[in-house]
Amino acid sequence: MSNDIDSELNQWLEMLQSSDLSDRLVAVKSLQYLGDEDALEPLIAALGDESLAVQKLAVTALWELANPKAVPALLECLASPDLEIRAEALSALGELISPDRLLLLLDALHRDDLNMQLNVLILLRKIHDVQSLPYVLPFFESENAQLREAAVTTLRYLNQVERCDRAIPLLSDPDDSVRRATVLTLGHLVDSEVVPRLCQVLTSDLDWQVRRNAAKSLELHADPAAVVALELAIADEHWQVRKFALQAWQKTPDNRTMPILIQALTDEYSDVRREAAKSLAALKNPAALNALQQSLDDPDRDVCIYTQRAIETIQAATKEISNA
Amino acid sequence: MALITQRVDVPVIVDESKCLEKCTACIEVCPLDVLAKNPETGKAYMKYDECWFCLPCEKECPTNAITVQIPFLLR
Amino acid sequence: MNTQWMKTDVLIVGGGTAGTMAAIKAKQANPQGDVLILEKANIRRSGAIAMGMDGVNTAVIPGNSTPEQYVREITISNDGILNQKAVYQTGKLGFEVIQELESWGVKFQKDAQGEYDLKQVHRVGKYVLPMPEGKDLKQILTRQVKRHKARVTNRVMATRVLVKDGRAIGAVGFDVRNGDFVVIQAKAVVLCTGASGRLGLPASGYLYGTYENPTNAGDGYSMAYHAGAELTNIECFQINPLIKDYNGPACAYVASPFGAYTANAEGNRFISCDYWSGQMMLEVWKELNSGKGPVQLKMTHLDEDTIAEIETILWANERPSRGRFHEGRGENYRTHGVEMNISEIGLCSGHSASGVWVNEKAETTMPGLYAAGDMASVPHNYMIGAFVFGRLAGTNAVDYIADLEHIEPDAEFLEAEKTRIYAPMTRPNGVPHTQIEYKLRRLVNDYLQPPKVDNKMKIGLRNFERYQETLDLMGARDPHELMRCMEVHFIRDCAEMAARASLYRKESRWGLYHYRVEYPEKNNEEWFCHVNLKKDSSGEMFLFKRPVEPYIVDVDIETEVYDVAVR
Ligand SMILES: Cc1cc2nc3c(=O)[nH]c(=O)nc-3n(C[C@H](O)[C@H](O)[C@H](O)COP(=O)(O)OP(=O)(O)OC[C@H]3O[C@@H](n4cnc5c(N)ncnc54)[C@H](O)[C@@H]3O)c2cc1C
Numbered sequence: 006m007s008n009d010i011d012s013e014l015n016q017w018l019e020m021l022q023s024s025d026l027s028d029r030l031v032a033v034k035s036l037q038y039l040g041d042e043d044a045l046e047p048l049i050a051a052l053g054d055e056s057l058a059v060q061k062l063a064v065t066a067l068w069e070l071a072n073p074k075a076v077p078a079l080l081e082c083l084a085s086p087d088l089e090i091r092a093e094a095l096s097a098l099g100e101l102i103s104p105d106r107l108l109l110l111l112d113a114l115h116r117d118d119l120n121m122q123l124n125v126l127i128l129l130r131k132i133h134d135v136q137s138l139p140y141v142l143p144f145f146e147s148e149n150a151q152l153r154e155a156a157v158t159t160l161r162y163l164n165q166v167e168r169c170d171r172a173i174p175l176l177s178d179p180d181d182s183v184r185r186a187t188v189l190t191l192g193h194l195v196d197s198e199v200v201p202r203l204c205q206v207l208t209s210d211l212d213w214q215v216r217r218n219a220a221k222s223l224e225l226h227a228d229p230a231a232v233v234a235l236e237l238a239i240a241d242e243h244w245q246v247r248k249f250a251l252q253a254w255q256k257t258p259d260n261r262t263m264p265i266l267i268q269a270l271t272d273e274y275s276d277v278r279r280e281a282a283k284s285l286a287a288l289k290n291p292a293a294l295n296a297l298q299q300s301l302d303d304p305d306r307d308v309c310i311y312t313q314r315a316i317e318t319i320q321a322a323t324k325e326i327s328n329a
Numbered sequence: 330m331a332l333i334t335q336r337v338d339v340p341v342i343v344d345e346s347k348c349l350e351k352c353t354a355c356i357e358v359c360p361l362d363v364l365a366k367n368p369e370t371g372k373a374y375m376k377y378d379e380c381w382f383c384l385p386c387e388k389e390c391p392t393n394a395i396t397v398q399i400p401f402l403l404r
Numbered sequence: 405m406n407t408q409w410m411k412t413d414v415l416i417v418g419g420g421t422a423g424t425m426a427a428i429k430a431k432q433a434n435p436q437g438d439v440l441i442l443e444k445a446n447i448r449r450s451g452a453i454a455m456g457m458d459g460v461n462t463a464v465i466p467g468n469s470t471p472e473q474y475v476r477e478i479t480i481s482n483d484g485i486l487n488q489k490a491v492y493q494t495g496k497l498g499f500e501v502i503q504e505l506e507s508w509g510v511k512f513q514k515d516a517q518g519e520y521d522l523k524q525v526h527r528v529g530k531y532v533l534p535m536p537e538g539k540d541l542k543q544i545l546t547r548q549v550k551r552h553k554a555r556v557t558n559r560v561m562a563t564r565v566l567v568k569d570g571r572a573i574g575a576v577g578f579d580v581r582n583g584d585f586v587v588i589q590a591k592a593v594v595l596c597t598g599a600s601g602r603l604g605l606p607a608s609g610y611l612y613g614t615y616e617n618p619t620n621a622g623d624g625y626s627m628a629y630h631a632g633a634e635l636t637n638i639e640c641f642q643i644n645p646l647i648k649d650y651n652g653p654a655c656a657y658v659a660s661p662f663g664a665y666t667a668n669a670e671g672n673r674f675i676s677c678d679y680w681s682g683q684m685m686l687e688v689w690k691e692l693n694s695g696k697g698p699v700q701l702k703m704t705h706l707d708e709d710t711i712a713e714i715e716t717i718l719w720a721n722e723r724p725s726r727g728r729f730h731e732g733r734g735e736n737y738r739t740h741g742v743e744m745n746i747s748e749i750g751l752c753s754g755h756s757a758s759g760v761w762v763n764e765k766a767e768t769t770m771p772g773l774y775a776a777g778d779m780a781s782v783p784h785n786y787m788i789g790a791f792v793f794g795r796l797a798g799t800n801a802v803d804y805i806a807d808l809e810h811i812e813p814d815a816e817f818l819e820a821e822k823t824r825i826y827a828p829m830t831r832p833n834g835v836p837h838t839q840i841e842y843k844l845r846r847l848v849n850d851y852l853q854p855p856k857v858d859n860k861m862k863i864g865l866r867n868f869e870r871y872q873e874t875l876d877l878m879g880a881r882d883p884h885e886l887m888r889c890m891e892v893h894f895i896r897d898c899a900e901m902a903a904r905a906s907l908y909r910k911e912s913r914w915g916l917y918h919y920r921v922e923y924p925e926k927n928n929e930e931w932f933c934h935v936n937l938k939k940d941s942s943g944e945m946f947l948f949k950r951p952v953e954p955y956i957v958d959v960d961i962e963t964e965v966y967d968v969a970v971r
Pocket residue numbers: 417418419420421422423442443444445450451452453457458459460461462560561562563596597598599615616617619620621623624652653722723754755776777778779785786787788790
């Protein structure tokens with residue numbers, strides 16, 4: 006039986022050398038199905054085939070073999086002029102890369118090739134190693150917005166990084182997606198300016214997704230100092246900002262916000278109404294009961310359920326106090 | 330029972346100019362085993378109208394020769 | 405026609421999710437032992453996860469939930485009828501399975517800190533773990549099967565389990581390409597043939613436009629039955645809320661963590677939880693009948709970037725033709741809700757609870773016969789449950805065979821089965837399988853689709869019994885058609901079981917799955933039990949009550965009732 010397999014393997018390996026493109030395509034595909042480790046070197050060689058189609062199939066075949074020996078060769082594909090090959094190689098490496106390849110990656114980061122740099126920044130997220138920080142930071146000042154965004158996103162994935170004041174200026178980046186990514190990363194940093202700056206962005210950035218992300222990050226910080234900014238955001242013009250601001254607010258409930266919450270109970274969007282009901286539950290203030298009663302016949306079932314729960318929570322809390 | 334030939338709109342379309350004669354990739358992976366080679370042309374075709382529109386055939390074709398449409402009854 | 409004889413220690417029928425795992429685990433338990441996977445298709449791309457999966461629906465990850473909490477949630481959502489010890493296994497071993505899959509290269513979603521990024525879709529607790537890059541699951545499993553040196557025979561369909569001296573001793577079937585008769589002797593048999601997915605007829609009328617991979621026609625249900633094993637909860641049908649006509653998941657589990665939700669035509673939620681259950685299906689059914697339908701998965705309120713992200717996941721994985729379907733209709737998540745409908749019925753423990761009875765070791769009631777995955781009776785087991793029970797079946801089968809020898813199968817039985825299988829080939833001009841199947845499944849719709857009505861089900865049952873003779877009209881012209889013919893035999897068996905079990909349980913339970921018009925209430929006094937069925941010594945289908953095993957996790961099923969709509 007093993008003889009059969011050998012001869013099958015040899016047949017495809019031979020065909021892989023053919024001058025006829027269709028033969029090489031069939032061969033590389035068949036080697037992919039066969040999954041024989043002995044095809045490793047020939048497949049690595051096929052990454053240099055003159056046909057892009059053969060190259061791409063070779064990437065897939067090597068991915069399926071999942072032999073770490075293919076990593077350096079696959080890394081080269083990250084700079085391929087062909088988008089599909091780059092994407093396939095990135096996925097393959099996402100699976101095959103391991104922490105002991107860190108130096109190889111950092112080395113590749115120095116290559117003067119946009120695609121290589123971008124893809125390597127993404128791969129560094131799989132390794133989570135703080136050692137790569139000094140190599141990532143210079144990209145914050147890159148001319149290229151994609152690289153700035155990739156770098157500040159990668160920062161979020163580097164374990165043990167708690168402070169990084171060099172990220173903060175990116176909050177004023179001219180590019181929306183850079184600011185969106187930066188704001189999310191700041192959810193994980195504890196530099197003293199972070200919360201005030203997030204509050205500022207939450208209420209003043211022109212891009213609603215930046216504002217929404219700021220609310221998400223403030224939820225992680227759960228800092229009472231953010232309440233005023235969150236109150237403003239609960240009346241934001243975009244419903245997602247309102248929703249996430251309410252969720253963040255729930256981490257540090259504050260009685261002064263009640264009128265705004267009651268207003269939010271009649272929001273146009275059911276998600277906002279539901280969060281408003283949850284928020285009022287968190288306050289446990291009986292003064293909200295009247296407004297909540299009216300929400301009981303909200304057309305949205307989820308809002309009704311949370312309103313009912315809020316009423317029960319408040320009533321239970323009131324009882325406890327009067328019993329005490 | 331009488332045999333009749335009935336035209337059906339089949340979901341799997343093979344671009345014969347791209348299909349490689351020595352290849353059987355799509356045929357090997359189809360979970361319903363509905364593809365075959367036309368012995369005359371050496372090209373793949375849909376032999377049985379029993380497709381789940383799941384797409385392995387299309388994804389595994391080395392030359393992008395296959396297109397799977399949603400079967401007409403569901404379109 | 406040739407006969408191929410094969411011999412192995414552990415025979416695994418069906419190389420899908422559970423089957424590949426069973427093979428790998430059997431080889432890990434005893435690398436010297438011989439393990440053979442028999443697969444109707446090609447294991448590289450077969451079964452429910454042929455194109456990967458959107459996510460893990462039942463991940464019990466330490467720090468997020470405990471096996472006990474998981475057992476509680478499933479006990480409540482399955483109205484108390486379950487073997488908790490079996491469900492506990494999924495809760496307990498699921499995490500190891502996820503870690504092992506990850507070490508093989510399967511990617512699960514993680515947050516920036518490298519922790520599993522679980523989502524809440526169930527009523528309580530976070531159990532859904534997305535796998536946006538899950539499309540290569542099956543190739544990865546295939547690679548592991550090869551690495552562990554389990555043998556694989558593709559394109560052979562099993563038709564019967566071989567039984568002798570009260571234990572399973574192998575299986576028979578045929579090669580669906582060259583027509584060879586195949587006999588495999590084994591010391592233990594693991595059935596992993598998936599759901600009974602071609603039971604009801606989709607509203608489109610297209611036989612293969614099913615939710616389940618249509619290769620799974622209830623083969624294992626029928627084979628286990630004929631082998632003499634017990635089946636259970638068959639009346640607890642699988643009915644799913646699916647994209648209308650397309651009949652695939654919409655998929656709320658993916659989209660709801662992004663802010664999408666199930667809504668009525670007015671855009672309002674009418675259920676509080678998108679986790680699939682009979683209770684949820686009953687609410688959908690009521691909403692559709694209340695004039696507030698159609699029901700939709702609503703995403704139009706979301707922004708461009710979020711929708712684009714949902715699309716990338718939904719259109720790359722699991723059922724990648726979803727995008728094509730919407731496009732063909734000129735519909736778009738940005739402007740249109742995804743119209744949903746109630747699917748036709750099926751049998752599948754992966755989603756509901758019906759299957760071949762197994763205990764916490766994946767043993768059926770027949771010695772030497774194991775079952776795992778959608779055809780084994782562990783409720784709401786989904787993909788991780790299939791892996792867990794595949795693993796249990798593989799390892800326990802290896803233990804079981806330690807001192808066993810092969811037994812020669814009965815020559816008479818083989819001859820009879822050969823005649824049965826090849827009968828349609830002797831009638832090349834017989835009625836085509838497509839027509840025989842269409843009519844059978846239409847009858848299933850007519851008489852079994854809930855709400856279940858006593859008289860209708862009785863008529864249905866009579867039709868299914870009589871259909872035995874109809875099957876004898878069926879003709880096949882090649883081995884491929886023969887495969888489809890034999891599948892119709894399996895479908896008929898499942899239809900009869902579904903009718904009988906539904907008639908037997910005289911109460912309503914599991915929401916729409918077993919909603920009986922004549923007995924609209926749940927009756928724990930009389931029916932807090934399993935309804936099991938098996939083939940008795942005279943060859944008749946015999947139904948009986950089987951008590952629910954004592955709970956290992958305390959749940960008061962009188963007060964803790966599953967509810968997704970009442971506030
Ligand atoms: C469209 C869809 C989406 C889903 N989404 C999710 C999800 O997101 N998350 C989740 O956790 N679960 C999901 N599930 C459920 C999950 O995929 C299944 O519960 C699980 O994969 C079942 O595994 P299995 O081994 O029982 O069946 P399968 O993986 O289907 O394997 C059955 C195998 O048996 C073979 N076979 C059948 N009959 C025979 C025979 N007679 N002889 C030989 N071979 C045979 C088949 O070809 C197939 O390979 C989904 C299911 C479907 C259909």
